[in-house]
Amino acid sequence: MTETASDTSSGGAALLFQPFTLAGLRLKNRLVALPLFTGYAYPDGHVSPLLLEHYWRLAGSGVGLVVVGNVAVAREGVTAPNNLRLDRDEFLPGMTRLAKIIRDAGAVACAQLNHAGRFARIEMPLMPAPMDASHLAFDVASLKAFMESFPLEERFGLTWMVMRKAASWQSGMTREQRSAVVRAFAGAAARAVAAGFEMVELHGATGYLLTQFLSAYTNRPAHGGVLPLARRAAFPLEVFRAVRAAVPPGFPVGFRLLTREWTPDGVDLPEALEFASMLEKEGASYFSVSAGTYNSIFNPGVRRRTAHPGYLREDAEALKARVKAPVIAAGKILTPALAERILASGEADLVGLGRPLLADGEWPRKAREGGRVNACIDCFACLKRIVLDKGLNCVRRPEPQQKRVDLEYSFLNRNAFKTLVAVTSTADLDLLRAYWRERIPARDDLTATLLFLHPAGGDVAFALARDAFRRWARETWCRLGFDSGRLRFEDRTLRGGPENLILDEAEAGGFGVVLLCRSPGAAWTERVLLAHDGISGIIGPHPAQDRILVPFDFSPTSLLVLRYVVHAYYGNPGYRLTFAHILESGSDDAARRWNEAKGLAGLDEDVPLLLARRSNGVARDILNLAQREGVGKIIMGRRGQGGLRRFLLGSVSAGVLRGLSNQSLTLVA
Numbered sequence: 310m311t312e313t314a315s316d317t318s319s320g321g322a323a324l325l326f327q328p329f330t331l332a333g334l335r336l337k338n339r340l341v342a343l344p345l346f347t348g349y350a351y352p353d354g355h356v357s358p359l360l361l362e363h364y365w366r367l368a369g370s371g372v373g374l375v376v377v378g379n380v381a382v383a384r385e386g387v388t389a390p391n392n393l394r395l396d397r398d399e400f401l402p403g404m405t406r407l408a409k410i411i412r413d414a415g416a417v418a419c420a421q422l423n424h425a426g427r428f429a430r431i432e433m434p435l436m437p438a439p440m441d442a443s444h445l446a447f448d449v450a451s452l453k454a455f456m457e458s459f460p461l462e463e464r465f466g467l468t469w470m471v472m473r474k475a476a477s478w479q480s481g482m483t484r485e486q487r488s489a490v491v492r493a494f495a496g497a498a499a500r501a502v503a504a505g506f507e508m509v510e511l512h513g514a515t516g517y518l519l520t521q522f523l524s525a526y527t528n529r530p531a532h533g534g535v536l537p538l539a540r541r542a543a544f545p546l547e548v549f550r551a552v553r554a555a556v557p558p559g560f561p562v563g564f565r566l567l568t569r570e571w572t573p574d575g576v577d578l579p580e581a582l583e584f585a586s587m588l589e590k591e592g593a594s595y596f597s598v599s600a601g602t603y604n605s606i607f608n609p610g611v612r613r614r615t616a617h618p619g620y621l622r623e624d625a626e627a628l629k630a631r632v633k634a635p636v637i638a639a640g641k642i643l644t645p646a647l648a649e650r651i652l653a654s655g656e657a658d659l660v661g662l663g664r665p666l667l668a669d670g671e672w673p674r675k676a677r678e679g680g681r682v683n684a685c686i687d688c689f690a691c692l693k694r695i696v697l698d699k700g701l702n703c704v705r706r707p708e709p710q711q712k713r714v715d716l717e718y719s720f721l722n723r724n725a726f727k728t729l730v731a732v733t734s735t736a737d738l739d740l741l742r743a744y745w746r747e748r749i750p751a752r753d754d755l756t757a758t759l760l761f762l763h764p765a766g767g768d769v770a771f772a773l774a775r776d777a778f779r780r781w782a783r784e785t786w787c788r789l790g791f792d793s794g795r796l797r798f799e800d801r802t803l804r805g806g807p808e809n810l811i812l813d814e815a816e817a818g819g820f821g822v823v824l825l826c827r828s829p830g831a832a833w834t835e836r837v838l839l840a841h842d843g844i845s846g847i848i849g850p851h852p853a854q855d856r857i858l859v860p861f862d863f864s865p866t867s868l869l870v871l872r873y874v875v876h877a878y879y880g881n882p883g884y885r886l887t888f889a890h891i892l893e894s895g896s897d898d899a900a901r902r903w904n905e906a907k908g909l910a911g912l913d914e915d916v917p918l919l920l921a922r923r924s925n926g927v928a929r930d931i932l933n934l935a936q937r938e939g940v941g942k943i944i945m946g947r948r949g950q951g952g953l954r955r956f957l958l959g960s961v962s963a964g965v966l967r968g969l970s971n972q973s974l975t976l977v978a
Contacts, residue, residue: 323649324339324649324652324653325338325339325340325645325648325649325652325660325676325677326338326339326340326676326677327339328373329373329635329658329659331374331417331508331561331594331595331635331659332508332559332561332594332595333559333561334417334507334508334561336373336374336417336659337373337415337416338371338372338373338673339373339652339658339659339660340371340372340373340374340648340659340660340662340673340676341372341373341374341375341376341597341637341659341660341661341662342367342368342370342372342374342375342376342416342661342662342663342666343376343378343597343637343639343661343662343663343666344376344377344378344379344421344510344512344565344663345378345663345664345667345691345701346378346379346388346389346392346695346701347360347363347378347391347700347701348389348390348391348392348695348698348699348700348701348718349363349391349393349700349701349718349721350391350392350393350394351391351721351724351726352390352391352721352722352724352819353394353724353727353819354381354384354387354392354393354394354396354400355394355399355400355403355726356393356400356403356404356406356407357721358717358721358876359714359717359718359721360393360407361406361407361410362717363701364377364407364410364411365410365411365414366670367411367416367666367670368410368411368412368413368414368415368416368418369414369415370666370670370671370672370673370674371415371673371674371677372416372662372666372673373416373417373659374416374417374419374659375411375416375417375418375419376419376420376421376510376597377393377407377411377418377419377420377421377506378393378421379392379393379421379423379512380393380394380395380404380420380421380422380423380497380501381393381394381395381396381423381424381425382395382396382422382423382424382490382493382494382496382497383396383424383489383490383493384396385429385431385434385435386423386424386425386426386429386435386490386493386518387425387429387430387431388423388425388428388429388430388517389430389695389698390430390698390722391698391700391721391722392430395420395422395497395500395501395504396493396496396497398500399794400500401500401503401504404420404500404501404504404506405503405504405505407504408420408504408505408506408507409505412505412507417507417508418505418506418507418508419506419507419508419509419510419561419563420501420504420506420508420509420510421509421510421511421512421565422494422497422498422501422509422510422511422512422552423511423512423517423518424490424493424494424517424518424519425517425518426517426518426519426521427440427477427478427518427521427527428516428517428603432477433477433480434477434478435482435486435490435518436478436480436481436482436518436521436527437481437482437521437522437527437528437544438481438527438528438529438530438531439478439479439480439481440475440478440479440527441529447572447573447604450608451604451605451607451608454607454608454609455467455607458607458689458693459693459696459697463697467696467697487544487547490518490548491547491548491551492551494511494548494551494552495551495552495554495555496555498552498555498556498562499555499556501556502556502557502560507561508560508561508562508563508594509552509556509560509561509562509563510562510563510564510565510597511545511548511549511552511562511563511564511565512565513545513564513565513566513567514565514566514567514599514600514602515567515599515601515602515603516570516602516603516604519544519545519548520567520570520576520602522541522542522543522544522545523541523542523545523567523576523580523584524541524570524572524574524575524576525541525574525575526570526572526573526574526575526604528541529574535574538580538583538584542584542587545584546587546588546591549562549564549588549591549593550591553591553592561594561595562592562593562594563593563594563595563596563597564585564588564593564595564596564597565597565599566581566584566585566588566596566597566598566599566628567581567599567600567602568581568582568598568599568600568621568624568628569581569600569601569624570600570601570602570604570605571600571601571602571605571608571610571611572602572604572605575602575605578624578627581624581628582627582628582631585628585631585632586631586632589632589633589634593632593634594634594635595634595635595636595637595658595659596628596632596634596635596636596637597636597637597639597661598621598624598625598628598636598637598638598639598640598657598661599621599639600615600620600621600624600640601615606692615640615641615687616641616687617641618641618642618643618644618647619638619640619641619642619647619651620640620641621638621639621640622638622640622651622656624640625637625638625639625640625651625656625657626654626655626656626657629655629656629657629658635658635659636657636658636659637657637658637659637660637661638651638656638657638659638660638661639661639663641664641665641685641687642660642661642662642665643665643682643684643685644682644684645672645675645676645682648660648676664685664687664691664703665682665684665685667685667691667701667703667705667706668683668684668685668686668703668705668706669682669683669684669705683705684705685703685705686704686705688704690702690703690704691703699715699718700714700715700718701714702714702715702718709905709908709909712909713908713909716868716869716872716909716910717872719865719869720869720872720873720876723821723843723844723869723873723977724819724820724821724822724843725821725822725844725873725876725877726755726756726821727756727818727819727820727821727822728755728756728757728758728820728821728822728823728824729757729758729760729811729814729815729818729820729822729823729824730757730758730759730760730824730825731760731762731807731811731823731824731825731826731837732759732760732761732762732775732826733762733803733807733826733828734771734826734828735770735771735774736826736828737826737828738774738775738778740826740827740848740850741778741826741848742778742781743850744848744854744973745782745785755791755795756795756796756797757786757795757796757797758796758797758798758799758818758820759779759782759796759797759798759799760799760800760801760811760814761775761798761799761800761801762801762802762803762807762810762811763800763801763802763803764802764803765802765803765804775800779798782796783796799814801814806833807833807837808833808836808837808840811823811825811837812837812840812841815841815843820843821843821844822843822844822845822846823837823838823841823843823844823845823846824845824846824847824848825837825838825845825846825847825848826847826848827847827848827849827850827971827973834847835963835966835967838966838974838976839947839960839962839963839966839976841978842978843978844873844975844976844977844978845947845975845976845978846973846974846975846976847966847969847973847974848973849941849942849969849970849971849972849973849974850971851941851942851970851971851972851973852941853939853940853941854941854942854973855883855884855885855941856884856885856887856938856939856940856941856942857874857878857884857885857886857887857940857941857942857943857944858887858889858931858934858935858938858940858942858943858944859871859874859886859887859888859889859943859944859945860889860890860891860931860934860943860945860946861888861889861890861903861906861918862890862891862946863890863899863902863903863906864946866946866947866977866978867906867945867946868906868909868910869946869977870944870945870946870977871888871906871907871909871910871912872910872911873944873975873977874886874910874944875910875911875912879911879912886916887919887938887940888903888916888917888918888919889918889919889920889921889931889934890903890918890919890920890921891921891922891923891927891930891931892920892921892922892923893923899918899920900918903918919934921934926964927961927964928961928962928963928964928965928968929964929968931943931945931961931965932965932968932969935972936970940972941972941973942972942973942974942975943965943969943972943973943974943975944974944975944977945962945965945974945975945976945977946962946976946977946978947960947962947976947977947978962976
């Protein structure tokens with residue numbers, strides 16, 4: 310049953326594009342977009358524009374079913390930063406938009422629910438039993454193979470991360486913790502239904518929590534030996550029953566099934582088939598095959614096995630012979646011809662595409678038309694990026710698309726939707742009132758916290774003004790169409806300079822944007838703006854806040870500036886944007902690079918770039934340009950000089966900050 314990547318024609322793909330009924334839902338064809346962890350959510354787990362675009366493209370590719378990968382059911386169950394979450398109602402609006410985008414593109418929307426267990430990114434992860442030294446040799450060999458697949462300069466940090474994680478695997482879950490996880494799965498399932506997803510899938514593969522309970526490698530009795538399968542299957546079955554009870558009668562609940570773990574005492578095919586039978590008796594709507602965990606997938610022997618296209622065909626066929634529920638085949642189904650043969654031979658009911666669809670988003674169209682697909686080359690670059698917290702991408706994509714995804718991923722980690730505004734006086738409140746009136750960018754993902762900093766001993770006038778401002782701010786916020794729950798107020802008492810308190814609050818709260826009000830002579834404001842690792846700004850009283858200058862120098866940071874401007878201001882008719890570049894070389898090169906930058910950031914092709922010759926130093930040239938254009942705000946990257954020039958002259962952004970008259974300034978770092 311082996312195939313090669315050169316098999317590119319589907320011969321008409323007659324079976325691939327036949328409609329299929331899955332648990333009462335009609336799929337337009339038999340192609341499934343398998344769940345891949347993307348890392349595209351906001352750092353707090355909310356749906357981001359990048360995530361919406363990713364799944365819009367998947368659904369629009371022509372597949373019949375899209376499974377949204379790795380939706381965490383609990384905060385302590387996230388696999389990595391930027392993990393999509395559904396453990397609280399606050400995540401419902403974004404998930405509702407996500408489900409609708411998939412449905413509107415013509416695909417059925419499914420949410421895969423997961424808890425990472427011992428692989429979760431927390432200090433004390435949950436797991437069924439402590440890990441001991443009995444499998445130490447295998448763990449060390451797996452770690453060595455894992456590290457050798459990364460460049461030398463990245464191995465030390467990864468080794469330290471893995472060793473810290475292994476050191477935390479010291480205790481098994483209590484009964485109360487198990488009950489809490491069961492409730493978390495049920496709650497997330499109910500929210501998925503409320504969000505408009507048409508089915509849910511439980512993640513029982515890749516070595517995550519449900520697999521950890523099923524596997525004798527990770528679920529072992531304290532006295533030694535091996536627990537019987539029925540004991541190991543008890544917890545995942547309990548989770549499945551709770552999910553079934555939490556969704557409406559007849560609502561489809563599928564299962565991502567690990568058929569081979571490739572670890573000592575790990576799940577093998579006979580156990581997987583027996584467990585599938587148990588799940589089918591509980592009402593499983595379908596099974597999606599998978600193999601390998603983070604303990605085994607980098608092992609050289611496993612890599613050789615999984616390098617073969619269709620390496621899980623036999624497992625899918627055995628599963629289909631064992632259960633009546635539909636089976637989704639997976640495992641490097643690179644070409645339409647291979648997918649068609651799997652269906653024609655009756656080995657599976659549906660064909661799942663994970664990395665092949667990542668490598669070629671037009672795979673379904675090419676399958677229908679008999680075109681040659683851009684096949685996945687099994688380089689594991691996509692998985693390595695996830696391990697390094699760089700977000701999902703693929704070397705087989707066109708270079709502009711790769712660059713755009715990298716830019717978008719970098720931007721979403723700036724937390725530009727979450728703003729902290731520090732207020733220290735009644736003058737600040739007056740300035741902020743004038744600045745905010747009609748000027749809050751209308752973005753439904755915006756969250757703002759006003760931090761009132763009171764002097765030790767109190768200030769009655771400031772306290773009274775604060776109360777009046779809070780009422781006005783909430784009324785204005787709601788009038789502009791925002792959710793009132795996304796505007797918050799905090800009070801702190803100053804015990805020293807404000808800068809440390811503000812920076813600590815920003816870091817603790819995960820605020821990507823820090824805004825200060827202009828206070829002449831307050832040197833601490835400059836220290837905050839130049840120290841905050843994200844987006845920081847100072848609000849000035851200039852009357853033309855709607856006229857914005859965006860200096861652009863073609864650096865990676867300047868691309869982030871463009872993306873921020875597109876996110877917050879571009880397309881709003883209330884703002885006039887001027888993009889400018891201080892020339893140090895020929896204008897032809899600047900024009901070419903500007904066209905590329907516009908495409909990456911999402912600006913229209915006809916947006917001009919004002920070119921100005923360098924004359925008085927970059928900072929002074931920017932300030933002169935702002936004065937000439939009559940702008941009230943400057944948005945630029947936080948940038949500096951190199952080496953000795955920086956020591957002697959200071960940074961460009963610091964020079965602009967110190968030279969402002971009454972304009973506002975936003976720095977993106």
